[in-house]
Amino acid sequence: MIYFIIRRLILTVFLLLLVSAITFAIFFLVPRLAGQTAYQLAAQYVGKTPTPSEILAVEHKLGLNDPLYLQYGRFVKGIIFGVHYNNGPDVSYCPFPCFGYSFRNQQPVWPQLISDAPVTLSLAIGGAILWLIGGVSIGVLSALRRGSFFDRLSMGIALAGVSLPVFFTGLISLELFSYKWAIFPNVHYVGITSNPVQWARNLVLPWVTLAFLYAALYARLTRAGMLETMGEDYIRTARAKGLPERKVIIKHGLRAALTPIVTIFGLDLGLLLGGAILTETTFSFPGLGQFTILAIQNQDLPEIMGVVMIAAFFIVVANMIVDILYAVVDPRVRF
Amino acid sequence: MAPLLEVDDLRIHFRTDDGLVRAVDGISFDLERGRTLGIVGESGSGKSVTSLGIMGLHQGTKAEITGHIRLDGEDLVTATPTRVRELRGSKMAMIFQDPLSSLHPYYTVGNQIIEAYRVHNQVSKQVARKHAIDLLGRVGIPTPQSRVDDYPHQFSGGMRQRAMIAMALSCDPELLIADEPTTALDVTVQAQILDLISDLQSEFGSAVIMITHDLGVVAELSDDILVMYAGRMAEYGSAEDIFGRPDHPYTWGLLSSMPRMDREKTTRLVPIPGTPPSLIRVPPGCPFHPRCRYTELVGGRRCETEVPPLREAVTPGHAAACHLTTEQRTRQWADLAAGQVPDDAKPPAADEATGEPEAREPA
Numbered sequence: 001m002i003y004f005i006i007r008r009l010i011l012t013v014f015l016l017l018l019v020s021a022i023t024f025a026i027f028f029l030v031p032r033l034a035g036q037t038a039y040q041l042a043a044q045y046v047g048k049t050p051t052p053s054e055i056l057a058v059e060h061k062l063g064l065n066d067p068l069y070l071q072y073g074r075f076v077k078g079i080i081f082g083v084h085y086n087n088g089p090d091v092s093y094c095p096f097p098c099f100g101y102s103f104r105n106q107q108p109v110w111p112q113l114i115s116d117a118p119v120t121l122s123l124a125i126g127g128a129i130l131w132l133i134g135g136v137s138i139g140v141l142s143a144l145r146r147g148s149f150f151d152r153l154s155m156g157i158a159l160a161g162v163s164l165p166v167f168f169t170g171l172i173s174l175e176l177f178s179y180k181w182a183i184f185p186n187v188h189y190v191g192i193t194s195n196p197v198q199w200a201r202n203l204v205l206p207w208v209t210l211a212f213l214y215a216a217l218y219a220r221l222t223r224a225g226m227l228e229t230m231g232e233d234y235i236r237t238a239r240a241k242g243l244p245e246r247k248v249i250i251k252h253g254l255r256a257a258l259t260p261i262v263t264i265f266g267l268d269l270g271l272l273l274g275g276a277i278l279t280e281t282t283f284s285f286p287g288l289g290q291f292t293i294l295a296i297q298n299q300d301l302p303e304i305m306g307v308v309m310i311a312a313f314f315i316v317v318a319n320m321i322v323d324i325l326y327a328v329v330d331p332r333v334r335f
Numbered sequence: 336m337a338p339l340l341e342v343d344d345l346r347i348h349f350r351t352d353d354g355l356v357r358a359v360d361g362i363s364f365d366l367e368r369g370r371t372l373g374i375v376g377e378s379g380s381g382k383s384v385t386s387l388g389i390m391g392l393h394q395g396t397k398a399e400i401t402g403h404i405r406l407d408g409e410d411l412v413t414a415t416p417t418r419v420r421e422l423r424g425s426k427m428a429m430i431f432q433d434p435l436s437s438l439h440p441y442y443t444v445g446n447q448i449i450e451a452y453r454v455h456n457q458v459s460k461q462v463a464r465k466h467a468i469d470l471l472g473r474v475g476i477p478t479p480q481s482r483v484d485d486y487p488h489q490f491s492g493g494m495r496q497r498a499m500i501a502m503a504l505s506c507d508p509e510l511l512i513a514d515e516p517t518t519a520l521d522v523t524v525q526a527q528i529l530d531l532i533s534d535l536q537s538e539f540g541s542a543v544i545m546i547t548h549d550l551g552v553v554a555e556l557s558d559d560i561l562v563m564y565a566g567r568m569a570e571y572g573s574a575e576d577i578f579g580r581p582d583h584p585y586t587w588g589l590l591s592s593m594p595r596m597d598r599e600k601t602t603r604l605v606p607i608p609g610t611p612p613s614l615i616r617v618p619p620g621c622p623f624h625p626r627c628r629y630t631e632l633v634g635g636r637r638c639e640t641e642v643p644p645l646r647e648a649v650t651p652g653h654a655a656a657c658h659l660t661t662e663q664r665t666r667q668w669a670d671l672a673a674g675q676v677p678d679d680a681k682p683p684a685a686d687e688a689t690g691e692p693e694a695r696e697p698a
């Protein structure tokens with residue numbers, strides 16, 4: 001088990017390096033191959049009306065003229081340890097983890113990213129808990145009452161949930177619960193540290209909107225998984241032992257049906273942590289998703305790179321956790 | 336004393352979109368403590384449905400069960416689901432065909448036995464664990480104190496079935512149903528498992544129902560044998576009667592299609608022609624008549640129109656459902672037992688026309 005985890009950890013580090021190389025190549029190698037000079041790149045860092053000397057200073061300071069492998073080395077070193085930019089007179093230190101400087105305001109990217117992360121974190125984790133509990137329990141009930149009114153109703157709603165985009169359900173929920181009935185008036189993000197009650201209150205609608213989409217998917221998956229496992233021989237064995245039906249369903253049926261759910265849950269959560277773009281935009285929450293949109297609109301390469309790396313990090317780590325969880329859940333994977 | 340298990344005119348029907356499936360259609364038998372009943376038949380003859388019916392495992396499905404199943408005088412057909420659940424695992428237990436898929440892959444073997452024991456006994460986990468180790472040792476698992484923490488996939492096929500048996504015996508059941516317990520196992524392991532079951536039976540004094548399509552298995556273990564065909568009883572009697580003087584053409588077919596050590600190797604095995612009938616459209620009259628070689632002896636169209644009742648023949652307690660007269664049956668079985676192959680089961684003429692018989696003629 002320990003070796004399994006160590007193996008997975010090494011693989012994860014390797015994967016992250018690979019992601020960084022690809023990201024770096026897309027943002028620095030490809031433009032250069034397309035004919036972009038270091039001077040042009042440096043020009044992006046210095047505002048709207050730069051003087052050539054300013055541009056040259058930036059080019060020199062950030063080492064944009066160095067061979068690409070040196071620049072990549074500096075990029076990785078910056079992420080892991082932080083990096084000193086001390087070519088020329090203007091010395092600055094970009095502390096770990098350094099994702100470079102934003103074009104827009106010449107500030108390091110990381111602190112901006114990190115200040116937006118709690119919004120996405122609150123949104124994604126809260127929503128995930130909601131959809132996991134909701135989706136799985138609806139799925140189990142549907143499977144046990146297959147063909148009943150409840151089954152048909154919930155599967156119909158689930159179909160709607162899968163099909164309706166967040167910017168539709170989100171806006172409807174805002175219209176009804178925020179404007180018309182004012183149960184959650186004036187939805188805006190409040191930090192959990194400044195006011196936990198307001199934090200939760202303002203997140204209810206986004207959570208439900210997000211959870212609705214995913215819960216629908218999870219309900220369908222759980223239902224299919226339960227229908228399959230409840231037909232397995234070991235369920236018959238569990239009943240033959242004389243176990244109460246509730247125990248047969250939860251301990252023997254659900255346990256086995258949950259394995260694929262765990263996998264997809266990890267990936268979904270990892271993906272969302274990199275930015276719940278639609279939900280954040282619908283509710284105007286300043287999270288990583290919003291940050292991404294702005295970065296793309298401004299063509300701010302370092303910011304985009306930062307977001308891409310963060311998103312990739314969440315997905316790779318989620319994948320690793322899923323693999324380890326898998327081994328915890330299913331003993332056959334361990335050996 | 337009343338027998339431990341009395342099954343009386345048991346019928347288990349399933350209503351499906353294609354029609355009514357008469358999976359079990361009028362089965363009756365008694366089983367005393369310490370005795371073994373073998374239920375034999377082809378796939379789809381209703382063996383497993385019968386055993387699941389006794390265990391009450393059709394509850395919650397669309398099965399319609401009529402008749403009586405009395406365990407120690409208590410009718411299981413009319414008992415509440417809760418009551419049947421209490422009896423399940425404690426007073427009656429079951430072993431299944433495929434031990435790998437019958438054990439939960441995510442729990443250790445020990446945990447699964449502990450769970451079975453603790454459903455019916457209010458004991459601590461430690462006590463139950465000791466009990467599980469003890470049981471695993473008794474069913475012949477080496478170093479049970481360490482194997483108890485293994486998962487089913489770490490066990491071999493034979494050991495898994497041993498573990499299943501240990502689980503079934505955890506609450507000292509009075510009735511043990513073994514549904515094809517050796518079908519999924521290697522031949523060498525099969526014999527070990529059968530020995531184990533009969534050893535444990537004499538140790539625990541349980542009654543055993545052994546369900547199989549393998550006549551060798553029932554011959555070895557059973558006191559009584561029930562031959563099932565298309566959900567009905569074809570023949571019922573003691574093992575000596577069934578093997579010594581079988582009374583039903585279907586039983587003859589089963590026996591003639593089985594290889595035997597005491598026969599010449601050149602003796603051909605005689606297969607039963609055709610396939611078992613669909614349980615939705617059971618043939619009218621005797622369900623076996625489309626595959627039976629002896630309908631002409633009965634004469635007329637009786638086999639196709641009239642359901643043969645289960646009649647006792649010569650020995651008391653030995654009954655068969657066939658229209659043939661006792662004399663006809665005695666004569667036909669005598670021929671078969673002497674190794675005479677029925678006309679239509681002889682090898683095709685092409686085999687004989689090789690000219691070899693002439694060459695073998697003495698000069």
